[in-house]
Amino acid sequence: MSVTNTAVTSEVGGTSAHGPCGTDDCGIRDILDRLGDRWTVLVLVELSKGARRFSALQRAIPGISQRMLTLTTKRLSRDGLVERIAYATIPPQVDYRLTAIGRSLAQTVFDLADWSRDHKDAIADARTQWDAANVR
Amino acid sequence: MSVTNTAVTSEVGGTSAHGPCGTDDCGIRDILDRLGDRWTVLVLVELSKGARRFSALQRAIPGISQRMLTLTTKRLSRDGLVERIAYATIPPQVDYRLTAIGRSLAQTVFDLADWSRDHKDAIADARTQWDAANVR
């Protein structure tokens, strides 16, 4: 994680500078709708390593179907997070690469990944406990 | 961008010293599965303001059904992110509050919210452009 992790009282730290948007959406829903699906994060991670062809992405991301890779890259394109570069060769070739804003998002996603990694075990333990305490 | 450019400048910064987990999951999928649904983030945001009763949460989050609030709080409980405190009064009363780890996650979510807010307009613009360039 980055900085100043408070957790002083029960309130979440700071919250001050920027409004963490209450019940309403500050746009985070848009982002979560994008990140929340099954493949987008994996595509971002792969593209964060550099530009990739369509077929390279598909090989790099086991289990993704052609259809879902198309949909995922298209959505990322539409949001300006990924740039699509098509060459009029035969056979066709299409490269994808993160835009500046896309790299920025990828970095933020990595921060979240860091958090996940740091708390993975704690969550797994909590689940085990909960499940044990809730045998039917 | 030049066509033959390698990825050097397109890599995401630092990559944060920890492996950002490649195609495999470092646990981020678990977190995204939790955050990616329709209500969890809103519950986290509300609880980050302090402990809340079930009914208070429902009032604070317009549109959430009793069923989904139950499911959402239960999942957060199971993951150890939220503590459930039931009083044996009549009528019953149940308080929910973030645990330490829950506050930590909320803070991370706020960081993501900050990103969203900062790039909301850029994304909206990109979509507008894309849609304009893709009239059917």
Place this chain on the structure above:
DNA sequence: CCGTATCCGAGATGATACTG
């Protein structure tokens, strides 16, 4: 090679009614 169209099942969510 890349993208699209169609069909279909699984899971998520909403509406409603009921219980302690």
Place this chain on the structure above:
DNA sequence: CAGTATCATCTCGGATACGG
């Protein structure tokens, strides 16, 4: 008040075939 049970609906994603 808080939670459960049931049913209907809807979206997501997988499989497959086809097109440029």
